[in-house]
Amino acid sequence: MEVPANMAVQPNPARRPVVPPEESNNLLDSAWFKALLKSRWFPAILSYPVLVVFGYIIYALLWGPGAASANLGTSLTWVFWWPLIPIFMFTMGRFWCAICPFATTLDFVQKLVGLGRPVPPWLKKYGIWIIDAVFILITWADHVFGIVESPRGSGYLLGLMVTGVVVTAVFYERRAWCRYLCFLGGLSGNYSRSSMIELRATPEICATCTTQSCYKGDGKTPGCPIFEFPRTMQSTANCNLCANCIKTCPNDSIRLDARIPTQELWFVRKPKFEESFLAVVIVGIVLVQNITMLSFFGPVMDWLMSFVFGSKTLAFTVLFLVAMGVPFAMVAGAAKLSGKVTAESFVQNFARFGYAVIPLDLAGHIAHNMFHLLAEGKSIVYNTAALFGHQITGPAAFLPASTIQLVQFAVLGIGLGGSVFTAYKIATREKGPGLKAFWPHLIVLVIFGLVNLYLFTMPMSHRV
Amino acid sequence: MRRILLPAALILAMAAAAPAYASAGLPKLMSLQAGSYAATLSGDSPSAHTGANVLTLAIFDLPEGAKVSLELTGPAGQVVSVPLQPLRIVEGPADGLGEAAADDHGATDAGGHGGDEHAQPASYNARGKAELASTGTWTAVLKIEDAQGRTHEARGTFDAVKGGPSRFYLGFTGLLMGASVTYGAVVRIQNKRNGGAR
Numbered sequence: 082m083e084v085p086a087n088m089a090v091q092p093n094p095a096r097r098p099v100v101p102p103e104e105s106n107n108l109l110d111s112a113w114f115k116a117l118l119k120s121r122w123f124p125a126i127l128s129y130p131v132l133v134v135f136g137y138i139i140y141a142l143l144w145g146p147g148a149a150s151a152n153l154g155t156s157l158t159w160v161f162w163w164p165l166i167p168i169f170m171f172t173m174g175r176f177w178c179a180i181c182p183f184a185t186t187l188d189f190v191q192k193l194v195g196l197g198r199p200v201p202p203w204l205k206k207y208g209i210w211i212i213d214a215v216f217i218l219i220t221w222a223d224h225v226f227g228i229v230e231s232p233r234g235s236g237y238l239l240g241l242m243v244t245g246v247v248v249t250a251v252f253y254e255r256r257a258w259c260r261y262l263c264f265l266g267g268l269s270g271n272y273s274r275s276s277m278i279e280l281r282a283t284p285e286i287c288a289t290c291t292t293q294s295c296y297k298g299d300g301k302t303p304g305c306p307i308f309e310f311p312r313t314m315q316s317t318a319n320c321n322l323c324a325n326c327i328k329t330c331p332n333d334s335i336r337l338d339a340r341i342p343t344q345e346l347w348f349v350r351k352p353k354f355e356e357s358f359l360a361v362v363i364v365g366i367v368l369v370q371n372i373t374m375l376s377f378f379g380p381v382m383d384w385l386m387s388f389v390f391g392s393k394t395l396a397f398t399v400l401f402l403v404a405m406g407v408p409f410a411m412v413a414g415a416a417k418l419s420g421k422v423t424a425e426s427f428v429q430n431f432a433r434f435g436y437a438v439i440p441l442d443l444a445g446h447i448a449h450n451m452f453h454l455l456a457e458g459k460s461i462v463y464n465t466a467a468l469f470g471h472q473i474t475g476p477a478a479f480l481p482a483s484t485i486q487l488v489q490f491a492v493l494g495i496g497l498g499g500s501v502f503t504a505y506k507i508a509t510r511e512k513g514p515g516l517k518a519f520w521p522h523l524i525v526l527v528i529f530g531l532v533n534l535y536l537f538t539m540p541m542s543h544r545v
Numbered sequence: 546m547r548r549i550l551l552p553a554a555l556i557l558a559m560a561a562a563a564p565a566y567a568s569a570g571l572p573k574l575m576s577l578q579a580g581s582y583a584a585t586l587s588g589d590s591p592s593a594h595t596g597a598n599v600l601t602l603a604i605f606d607l608p609e610g611a612k613v614s615l616e617l618t619g620p621a622g623q624v625v626s627v628p629l630q631p632l633r634i635v636e637g638p639a640d641g642l643g644e645a646a647a648d649d650h651g652a653t654d655a656g657g658h659g660g661d662e663h664a665q666p667a668s669y670n671a672r673g674k675a676e677l678a679s680t681g682t683w684t685a686v687l688k689i690e691d692a693q694g695r696t697h698e699a700r701g702t703f704d705a706v707k708g709g710p711s712r713f714y715l716g717f718t719g720l721l722m723g724a725s726v727t728y729g730a731v732v733r734i735q736n737k738r739n740g741g742a743r
Contacts, residue, residue, distance in 0.1 A: 143710045146599060147590025148571055194729030233710060240710075240718050247722045251729035467599070472672040475635035 106338040108278070109327070118324040118337075121302075128180040135182035139243070142236030152232040153464040158239075159229050160457045164450030166265075167443055170272035171342065174279070178269055178321035183246045184259055184306075190250035197254040200261065200308075208261030209355040213362055216264045220366045221401055224373060225394050256306040260319060270318035271359055272443045274345045274436065275499065279338055280320045282311040286334035295326035295335070302328045311335060317345060318356075343499045346436045347506035354428050357435020361412050363442040364529055365405035370449060371536035372404055408529065412438065415521035422514040434522045437504035441526065444496020445533050448489040455480045455488070489537045497530035571601060579689045580697030582607060586615075586685055594708030595677050600627055602687070604669040610692035613669065620681030629671035677705045 109115045117123055134157070141154030149155040169177050178184060191197075204211075219228070219238065228234035242263075249258040259266045282295070295311045298304035304326075305311065307319045311326045311334075327335045372378060385396035413431060420430035457477040466473045480488075504526060508519035571587040578584075582604055589599040602615060615627040677683065687699045 144596065144708070147592075147594065148588070150571055151589040151599060190726065190729075194726050194733055196729055196732055236710060237714060240714070244718045244721050248725045251725040467672075470630075471633075472630045473633045473635060474670075 106340065108337040108339060109335070115327070118327050121328075123324055124179045128182075128185045131180050132182045132185045139236060139239055142232045142239065145232060147232060149230050149232060150460060151464065151467075153461075153468055155229075155232045155235060156457075156461045156464045158235055160453050161461050164447075164454035166269075167272060167446040167450065170269055171275060171443060171447070172277055174273040174276040174317045174322055175266075175269045175320060176322040178259055178266060178307075179323040181259075181265075183242060183263065183265075184256055184321075186243060187246045187250040187256055187258055188306075190247050194251055195254075196252055198252055200253050200257045204257070204261050209267065209353070209359065211262060212264050212267035213355065213359050215262075216267065216359070216366070217362060217405065219264065220369060221398065224369070224397055224401070255304075255308055259321070260307045267359055268363070269321075271356065271363070271439055272446075273317045273320075274349075275343045275440050275443050276317055276345075277339060277342050278322075279317050279340050279345065280311065280322060280326070281314065281336050281338065282326075282330075283334045283336060284312075286332050287312040290332060290334070292331060294329040294331065298325070299329040299331075304329065315350060343440050343503050346439060346503045348510065349433070349436055349507075352429075352432040352436065354432040354435075357432045357438075358409075360435050360438045360442055361409050362405065363446070364408040364412075364438055367442065367445040367449060367533065368408060368536075369401055369404045371533075371539070372400075376539070411525045411528065412522075415525045418521040419508075419518045422517045430518075434504060434507055437500050437507060437522060437526065438529070440499030440503060441493075441496045441529055441533070444492050444499070448492040448496075448533075448537060451488055451492065452485055455485045456482070486537065490534065493530065493533055493537065497526065500526045500530070574600075574703045575685065575701035577685070577687050577699040577701050579687050579699035580695075582689055582697060584687060584699065586687075586701070588703075590708075593677060593683065593703050593705040595680055595705060596708040598675050598677055598705075599672060600675055601632070601670070601672045602629060604689070607669040607689070608691060611669075612690040613671065614688045615673065616686045616688075617675055617677070618684040618686065619677070619679060620683065621679060623678060625675050625677070627673040627675045629673040632670040632672050634670065677708075680705050680707055 109118070138154040138157055141152055142158070145154055146152045149159075166177060223229055223234075226234050228238050245262060246258050249262065290312070292299075293310070293312070294304070296304045296309075302325050306323060306325065307321055309319050311320075311330075314320065322337075327337075381400070382393065382396050385399055386393060389395040389399065412435060413427065416427050416431035416434060419425075419434065420427055423430060425433070455478065458479050459475065459477045463473050463475070463477075478485075501523060504522045505519055508522070509515045571589070572591050574586045574588045574593060576583070576585050583606075584602060584604040587601040587603070589601075600615070602613070604613065607613070613629060615629055617625040617627060619625065681704070682702050683705055684700055684702050687701075689697045691697070
């Protein structure tokens with residue numbers, strides 16, 4: 082995988098085109114920031130402390146208090162980390178993946194006993210489908226077994242993920258887990274397409290490069306852990322901003338540009354059905370998360386239970402399948418109508434326009450979890466104090482309900498605007514029917530936005 | 546059609562067999578009545594368990610100057626004294642103590658946050674950690690000594706179950722990780738001996 086240390090690295094004579102500083106969006110123009118990313122301590126200076134905290138979280142979840150409100154592992158995971166992660170993804174792309182404790186564990190195990198085998202073709206082909214399936218399964222299991230509400234359940238989930246990480250680290254090269262199996266990686270990849278920054282190589286410089294050390298490594302620093310080749314990379318979905326390519330490029334070709342959020346979604350060159358499917362699945366997941374909190378949920382469950390032998394789990398599963406199926410059916414219907422105008426197949430149109438849902442997904446995720454962070458965030462303080470022997474308790478909310486709700490509506494509004502604009506850009510990108518292809522998707526997006534808006538006016542239950 | 550129906554049927558069949566689980570905030574272990582003083586004892590888990598348990602004691606209408614102590618007696622007669630520490634409640638009524646917590650959208654959280662029959666907040670709240678060495682029935686003994694020196698006692702029992710994750714889970718994940726790591730190490734050593742690259 083890595084280039085031997087003695088391999089000659091030929092600097093490329095082509096240099097970066099001179100851009101006036103006021104026109105440059107390249108964050109690497111800042112000398113100190115570039116030095117930070119090039120430092121051998123980056124990202125280790127962040128990832129190892131995160132690994133230590135993660136180790137404690139696993140311990141607390143599995144062996145600590147069984148009540149969510151008394152467990153610091155639960156507070157840190159579901160009230161602190163999970164609400165912050167989509168905000169990270171929006172602002173910093175997939176950077177969390179660079180310091181993720183699973184990835185650090187993977188690197189450690191791989192260094193120790195890794196066999197570095199190539200990733201099998203079936204995993205490359207079906208990895209995203211596995212991620213889709215696991216995501217759906219975990220959401221279902223959360224409601225049936227109470228993963229979020231139960232510290233043990235959360236611990237079991239994280240422990241199973243650690244097991245998966247260790248097994249893939251032993252067998253496969255680089256971070257195969259992160260790229261092809263991790264459901265968080267899949268989620269990060271999707272959300273990161275809406276992010277405010279992008280890492281790209283400069284084509285003029287790379288054109289004559291012979292080293293390809295960004296992919297292969299330079300002997301001191303490994304190549305891209307997520308199997309990306311910055312020279313041809315057109316998406317942020319699989320870049321975790323680990324800065325390996327910034328360190329290894331002998332020609333200073335890598336740029337880290339600030340960009341307009343959602344911009345990447347306007348020009349997806351090779352849209353993939355499975356990626357769009359994941360985006361639509363997330364709409365269903367947000368719907369399920371919220372629908373279980375509505376006042377009519379109980380009576381509907383009771384009614385359903387009378388048809389399925391009184392089993393609550395079976396009744397929920399039926400409801401779950403319907404809630405997951407409805408958004409898919411709606412986008413599929415829009416794709417069918419839009420496809421007739423553009424003379425595309427259903428799959429092609431779905432794949433192209435499915436990406437437009439991502440900003441709304443991201444906004445829905447942030448808005449939903451904003452409640453948990455702002456209405457329950459102080460539980461982190463109380464449980465941390467208890468860890469050091471100080472018994473403190475009190476209301477868990479940082480902000481009053483009305484303020485949180487306003488923040489939620491604002492976030493959702495921005496997300497809906499982003500989705501609608503993305504669909505518009507996708508529709509009008511190429512010459513052709515343009516707006517005619519846009520209308521069906523616009524209607525579906527507005528319905529998704531209004532449903533989400535309505536759900537956020539409903540009472541929500543706490544996590545801790 | 547069969548390709549869709551079969552997996553759907555399989556999912557539904559699995560779902561039917563899965564137990565529904567609901568967790569609680571601070572689960573109440575028991576209500577106690579020591580003389581005229583009503584109290585509740587809450588644990589940190591749905592049921593008390595072996596290992597460290599954080600117990601929260603709330604007493605209603607406790608007069609000033611009263612002394613409170615809590616002891617646990619185990620199935621084998623072992624006695625564990627719970628070092629109660631007054632609980633500092635910041636900024637008004639606390640989640641998990643006494644009243645059901647109304648969430649910020651106006652709904653009452655039925656998820657447990659300690660909601661119980663006492664409408665008014667407790668006048669005494671304290672927490673302490675107790676190490677329970679064994680499973681079985683434990684007896685909690687609450688003693689309240691009022692300002693006049695009279696002692697009021699209340700007893701209640703609770704069952705302690707085995708704490709921590711299931712052995713099957715630990716065995717399964719441990720075996721999988723251990724076997725993979727061992728395999729990787731053995732192959733790496735063999736490759737090294739054979740002079741091959743990893």
